[in-house]
Every structure is written in C-alpha cells, then in structure tokens.
Amino acid sequence: MRIIKKDPLLNVVNDTAIFYPAPTNLPYIWNFGVFSLVCLVAQIVTGIILVMHYTPHIDLAFISVEHIMRDVTGGYLLRYSHANGASIFFIVVFIHLFRGLYYGSYVYPRHMLWITGVTIFFLMIITAFLGYILPWGQMSFWGATVITNLVSVLPYGQQIVEWLWGGFSVDNATLNKFFSLHYLLPFIIAALVGLHLLYLHQSGSSNPLGINFKTDTIPFTPYYTIKDFFSVLFLFLFFAVIIFFMPNTLGHPDNYIPANPSSTPTHIVPEWYFLPFYAILRSIPSKLLGVIALLMSIIVLYLLPLINNGNIRSGMNKPLFNIIYFSFLTNCIILGYLGGMPIEKPYLLLGRICSTIYFLFFIIIFLMNLLGKKINFKTIIEYSENPKN
Helix, strand or coil, rough: CHHHHCCHHHHHHHHHHHEEEEEEECHHHHHHHHHHHHHHHHHHHHHHHHEEECCCCCCCCCHCCCCCCCCCCHHHHHHHHHHHHHHHHHHHHHCCCCCCCCHCCCCCCCHHHHHHHHHHHHHHHHHHHHHHHHEEEHHHHHHHHHHHHHHCCCHHHHHHHHHHHHHCCHHHHCCCCCCCHHHHHHHCCCCCCHHHHHHHHHHCCCCCCCCCCCCEEHHHHHHHHHHHHHHHHHHHHHHHHHHHHHHCCCCCHHHHCCCCHHHHHHHCCCCCHHHHHHHHHHCCCHHHHHHHHHHHHHHHHHHHHCCCCCCCCCCCHCCCHHHHHHHHHHHHHHHHHCCCCCCCHHHHHHHHHHHHHHHHHHHHHHHHHHHHHHHHHHHHHHHHHHCCC
C-alpha cells in the first residue's frame, strides 16, 4: 500500500477501481456504464484497424469497403464488428440513459455527471452519422445530402452547408472532411468519458433507492469487478450472435449499392438509432421548426437537472411517475418505429402526437417537481406551527 500511495498512477487506479466505496444494493442494470466503456474501446480499436485499409475517395470508398470484406484477412469480421458495434453501443447507452432518467441520476450532486453523459451521447450521434457516410453507398450519400441541408434553415445556413460540403454539393471534399472528423471524435469522446468517471467518483454512485449512503458501502474490487466481468461475458455473447448470425439485420440494404447522385432512393432513412429524432424532425411541416424541435429533443436532456431537482430521486418511490415514465418509454419506441415509415397517413399524424408526448413528458416532470416542493414547504410550515401534530 505504501508503494501504491507513492505512485500517482497506481494511487488513481486504487481509488477508482479497487477500494472505491460502492453502494451494496446495485442491480445488474448499473453494469451498462461498464458496457458503454467496453463498447467505446471496441469501436476505437476496430476503427483504427479499418482505417489502414479504407480509402476516403468517392471513386474508391465503396470499393475499399468491399476490399476489406473480401480480401483482407478477417476483414469481414472487423467491418461487421465496427458497424454492428455502433448499434450495440447505442443500445447500451440508451438503456444507461433511461436508467439514469428513472432513478434520478441527474439530481444534485450528480448534475455534472449527467451533463457530461448527455454531451457524450450527443457526440456519439454526430460520430455515428459521420461513420454512416463513409461506406459511400446510396443511403450514405443521400443521408449526407438530406441531413447537411437541414443547416440551411439557420442564419448564414447556406454558407455553413457549403463549408460542410467543401463545395457546392456532397462530393470528395465532403467525404474527406467527414472521414477526418469521424476518426477524431472518438478520442474526444474518450476524454469526456474520463471526465464523466471523474464526476462519478466525486459525487459517488447512485443507487435504486435514491439515498446517499455514507457507511453502507463495499469496495468495488472484488465484488463489482467480478459482477462486471460476468455480465461483460454476456455482452460479448450477444455481440457474437449479432455478428455471426445476423450481421446485416441492423443495416439498410440500399447501402450495398454504390452512391449514385442521379438516382434518389424511394425512402431515405437513417440508421435505426436516429429514427426517434428523425420522426420528430419529419412530423413538423415547417423545416425551421422541425430542426428546432430536433435540437430541443437533445437540449431538454441538458435541462433535466433544472427541471427536476426534488429531494425524492428514484422513480421507485413515485407511483405516478412510474406511469408517466413507462408511457414515455413506450412513446420513444413508437417514435423509432414511425421514423422508419413513409411520410403518409396515418404515420404522419401519429408522429405529431408522439412528438408532442415526448416534450410533454418533461413539462409534466417540471410541474410535478414544483407541486412536490409546494407540498413539502406546506408540511414544514404546518409542523413548525404545531410540532405535536
């Protein structure tokens, strides 16, 4: 221990991964934070290896991806691991996000932990979008065209769009720029993950009861390291089933067609993890208001520590919140389904209803928080006036 205390690196490892005091009542759903870290490492490693064989040029990008799949030793495994790894990464992060939402992990003193987590999620969305462009298939090209054109509604929007494109259309400069950013952003995300872990160890882990334990804790190692290791094995098993038995299930078949600017696909859709936000964007007739709603769907997550800062954190202790929360969760799943449907009846009307419910959830949480504070304040006044009652 004296040697560990003298070495700054070993001391950090000791405080964060060995003798870190963790609550004794953490269920397996708390393991999804570790899953997120494992997925990030896997994406960075497979991405670095894929870059060695990828060519960021509009005439060669699609061919280079096929070359990786057919000619590089183990290339198909690398490509499928990276492509499906993004989907599994989002599945893990979505569960981690909704867990934090249910158990009030954003309430003080964990507000900065939540804010860094939402920032990581936002950068993940950007990184995944940039990566979706790189194979230069039909969905890659038209997805880049449609999404970048959304920026044109902003002030000086057309100039920004042309800067993003590197010209007057989606072309080779666009692909090179997106490739560079896609390679850079994961390392920024990794740095933010380090900051996220720093805030976690500063404020301490939350727990299902939403109570800050002072003494009812156990060392992280060996109790939770063994639990994490066991659960990560199941994550790898799930990953292996996807890669070996259904590698193209989560992708779009049109992306196996080389990009053709002269042929517009019948139905342009992004990857599945963008579909809830895409449904919100499409449900509003005005392009400007649609983009604002799309941005607000992320920004409202940043505002949660202000919207709800009550004393009761966990949803386990709030029966009414349980109904509202699981309705919201169901609504998000429906939004994902609607995002992949054509813009026609009845999907358009359902999309508008579900988009309204999405934002209504946060308004209800804010009103419940205000009401709860008034009730608590009234109880304190009554007690101070007549302590015997």
